[in-house]
Amino acid sequence: MAWKDHFITLSQRLAAHEPSLYPAEELDELDDIRIGKLSVEGFGEEEKPFALAVKSALHLFNESLDASHELSQELHTPEGSLLHGIMHRMEGDYPNAQYWLRLAGRLPFSDELGGRMQAYLKEQDLARVGSPALREKLEAMASQAVYDPASLTQAVEQQVTRSRDEGAEVMLKHLQWMELRQLLDYCYVRSGGEGGLFA
Structure with missing residues (x-):
């Protein structure tokens, strides 16, 4: 199954869920594994950071903060900083969240x-x-x-x-759900996905 098929299947299920403001544990361990298995091989240099951001955002929908953090801290992009900030907000580290949100700045959406x-x-x-x-x-x-x-x-x-x-x-x-869905959709499109996910 191609990236797009895997992604759409996962996103339709996960993005319907409104993550907690203070998650205690991940929503679904199997979905965590499925997200981890989404390969970013074959993406161009410009698209790959957005594909990684897609994975990080899906982890946030699944409330698997550590897995999202591993990805977002390696993304030196505005989208990566926004994901990093949202993750810290969800874990309750508000000063750290504010640092990353300032770093993200204003995004196109x-x-x-x-x-x-x-x-x-x-x-x-x-x-x-x-x-x-x-x-x-x-x-x-x-x-x-x-x-x-x-x-x-x-x-x-x-x-x-x-x-x-x-x-x-x-x-x-x-x-927070609206924020995550907008970010997920934007990164999906920028990774090469066609159309919007939530139109």
């Missing part, structure tokens, strides 16, 4: 993702978020169509370490 995130938050009843500090962070994110992974990380840190608000948990997990 930032405007599109910012608009989607803003639209999602505008549909939510932010008044149901019990923590005033967390509600304020979400309201600020809803006020502008800007993808800011640093602000998302601050909100996740507030939720995980202090607020533990049920309503905010749902929203933040969904925002």
Whole structure:
């Protein structure tokens, strides 16, 4: 089975899952093995980093943080830095996450993702978020169509370490899921995949 077939099979299953803000263990050990077996042989010099980023992103969907980290720390690209930052956010190392997110900078899909995130938050009843500090962070994110992974990380840190608000948990997990899906789709296309995965 070709890379594309393997990838689409895995991505359809894994990218439907909204990873936890603080994973305790991987979702599926067999999927972890399947992702590891995706060969990046035969990719051109420009496409190979994106193919490796695809694997790293799939590991994040599977909540296998160590496997994702092994790949992302070897990717000296904006996409690799973003994956590295998201991984550290998911493991709860927020200062390290912020470092890598700053290093990633602005990516080509930032405007599109910012608009989607803003639209999602505008549909939510932010008044149901019990923590005033967390509600304020979400309201600020809803006020502008800007993808800011640093602000998302601050909100996740507030939720995980202090607020533990049920309503905010749902929203933040969904925002992280949107972020990962956009990144996965972008890297898939840049690796040579045709069309978008989640159109």
